[in-house]
Amino acid sequence: MARIAYQEKVLSKNDELAAEVRERLASRGVFALNLISGPGAGKTSLVERTAAWASGRLRAAALSGDQATDNDAKRIRSAGIPALQITTGNECHLNAGRVLDLLDAPELDDIRLLLIENVGNLICPAAYDLGEAAKVAVLSVAEGDDKPLKYPALFQRAELMVINKLDLLDRTDFRLDRAIANAREVAPHLDVLSLSCRTGEGLEGWYRWIDDRLGRM
Amino acid sequence: MARIAYQEKVLSKNDELAAEVRERLASRGVFALNLISGPGAGKTSLVERTAAWASGRLRAAALSGDQATDNDAKRIRSAGIPALQITTGNECHLNAGRVLDLLDAPELDDIRLLLIENVGNLICPAAYDLGEAAKVAVLSVAEGDDKPLKYPALFQRAELMVINKLDLLDRTDFRLDRAIANAREVAPHLDVLSLSCRTGEGLEGWYRWIDDRLGRM
Numbered sequence: 001m002a003r004i005a006y007q008e009k010v011l012s013k014n015d016e017l018a019a020e021v022r023e024r025l026a027s028r029g030v031f032a033l034n035l036i037s038g039p040g041a042g043k044t045s046l047v048e049r050t051a052a053w054a055s056g057r058l059r060a061a062a063l064s065g066d067q068a069t070d071n072d073a074k075r076i077r078s079a080g081i082p083a084l085q086i087t088t089g090n091e092c093h094l095n096a097g098r099v100l101d102l103l104d105a106p107e108l109d110d111i112r113l114l115l116i117e118n119v120g121n122l123i124c125p126a127a128y129d130l131g132e133a134a135k136v137a138v139l140s141v142a143e144g145d146d147k148p149l150k151y152p153a154l155f156q157r158a159e160l161m162v163i164n165k166l167d168l169l170d171r172t173d174f175r176l177d178r179a180i181a182n183a184r185e186v187a188p189h190l191d192v193l194s195l196s197c198r199t200g201e202g203l204e205g206w207y208r209w210i211d212d213r214l215g216r217m
Numbered sequence: 218m219a220r221i222a223y224q225e226k227v228l229s230k231n232d233e234l235a236a237e238v239r240e241r242l243a244s245r246g247v248f249a250l251n252l253i254s255g256p257g258a259g260k261t262s263l264v265e266r267t268a269a270w271a272s273g274r275l276r277a278a279a280l281s282g283d284q285a286t287d288n289d290a291k292r293i294r295s296a297g298i299p300a301l302q303i304t305t306g307n308e309c310h311l312n313a314g315r316v317l318d319l320l321d322a323p324e325l326d327d328i329r330l331l332l333i334e335n336v337g338n339l340i341c342p343a344a345y346d347l348g349e350a351a352k353v354a355v356l357s358v359a360e361g362d363d364k365p366l367k368y369p370a371l372f373q374r375a376e377l378m379v380i381n382k383l384d385l386l387d388r389t390d391f392r393l394d395r396a397i398a399n400a401r402e403v404a405p406h407l408d409v410l411s412l413s414c415r416t417g418e419g420l421e422g423w424y425r426w427i428d429d430r431l432g433r434m
Binding site for chain 1: 219220223227255256257258283284285286288289307309336337338339340341344357359360361363364366367368369370382384385388
């Protein structure tokens with residue numbers, strides 16, 4: 001019981017800060033996505049691709065979470081948009097306070113799109129609202145099509161599931177229809193896009209999804 | 218500070234229970250491994266392969282952790298050894314209490330080898346001693362060779378890193394030498410094996426590692 005009471009307190013404090021982030025982002029007209037996946041599913045590659053697409057089209061920036069190193073922020077900056085690293089140390093997820101602390105950073109001035117790349121973890125980040133407009137679950141073909149059933153919380157809270165690494169389909173037992181059926185079994189509302197950040201296949205659907213959401217703001 | 222005090226209390230209680238598990242396993246001559254990885258790196262496949270190898274050679278059993286479903290335990294039983302599922306719900310890792318609760322299960326009678334497959338999470342399980350003889354970190358080629366730098370805690374606490382999915386090497390940017398250098402940068406003591414549960418390549422090294430450790434008990 002002590003554990004549950006403690007966790008509820010942490011989450012309720014986080015929800016307060018997330019509401020503040022959401023309000024400030026809305027007042028600045030910023031559309032923010034919280035990208036969540038296991039390690040190595042391709043969040044950084046997706047942000048790199050999106051950075052290149054955004055260049056000359058709309059101002060975008062990224063926040064990138066990891067337990068250690070600022071390698072991801074460096075990769076994203078090389079792809080053409082400002083990026084700030086959030087190094088979490090022992091923490092296994094980002095929280096709204098970390099995002100709030102960075103909202104006034106000059107890198108985020110006048111942006112329309114904020115890509116928040118969470119810590120590589122399919123479980124814990126799902127519980128923490130960061131003030132984003134939507135959570136996006138990224139699942140790699142190499143991870144297997146059973147993951148939505150085994151770790152349902154993220155898929156239930158996400159608006160969109162991006163299936164990445166389509167280029168590995170022929171080398172695995174992953175079946176797209178089964179992955180989608182498994183995800184919809186736990187989250188009937190879920191949008192699904194499949195793509196490959198490596199080859200570029202399917203990325204136009206992702207860009208269209210962002211454009212559509214920006215247009216509805 | 219409240220968070221740190223709370224976490225220390227949880228971990229110290231866990232350490233007590235883990236010591237009890239360790240003592241009871243030792244008195245029964247059981248060698249226990251705690252397999253930890255991100256989701257979909259191949260823990261279950263490695264346990265399935267090990268189950269088939271163990272058949273007729275030594276009595277083995279498995280405990281398998283997931284947030285939901287008992288799919289993994291079913292897969293492992295089909296591969297020839299008893300397996301019990303631990304469904305963790307909201308929890309993102311196994312803990313020693315969960316293992317202790319199962320030590321008297323008939324499935325674990327007279328075993329010599331206990332394979333504990335943790336929840337698919339590269340981060341949180343590393344902090345929880347389960348009373349195992351050794352932690353094994355499983356890293357998939359598809360995840361990228363940078364992961365030991367970004368999530369060092371597991372690699373620092375593991376005795377062995379198993380690099381799985383060698384069969385995908387030619388389709389990714391993963392470099393074995395770089396993965397090993399990255400892992401040894403944060404954990405100089407680490408043993409490393411590379412293999413493919415899909416093709417069977419390299420598995421004899423894994424079986425030899427287990428045999429060697431069993432012989433030293």
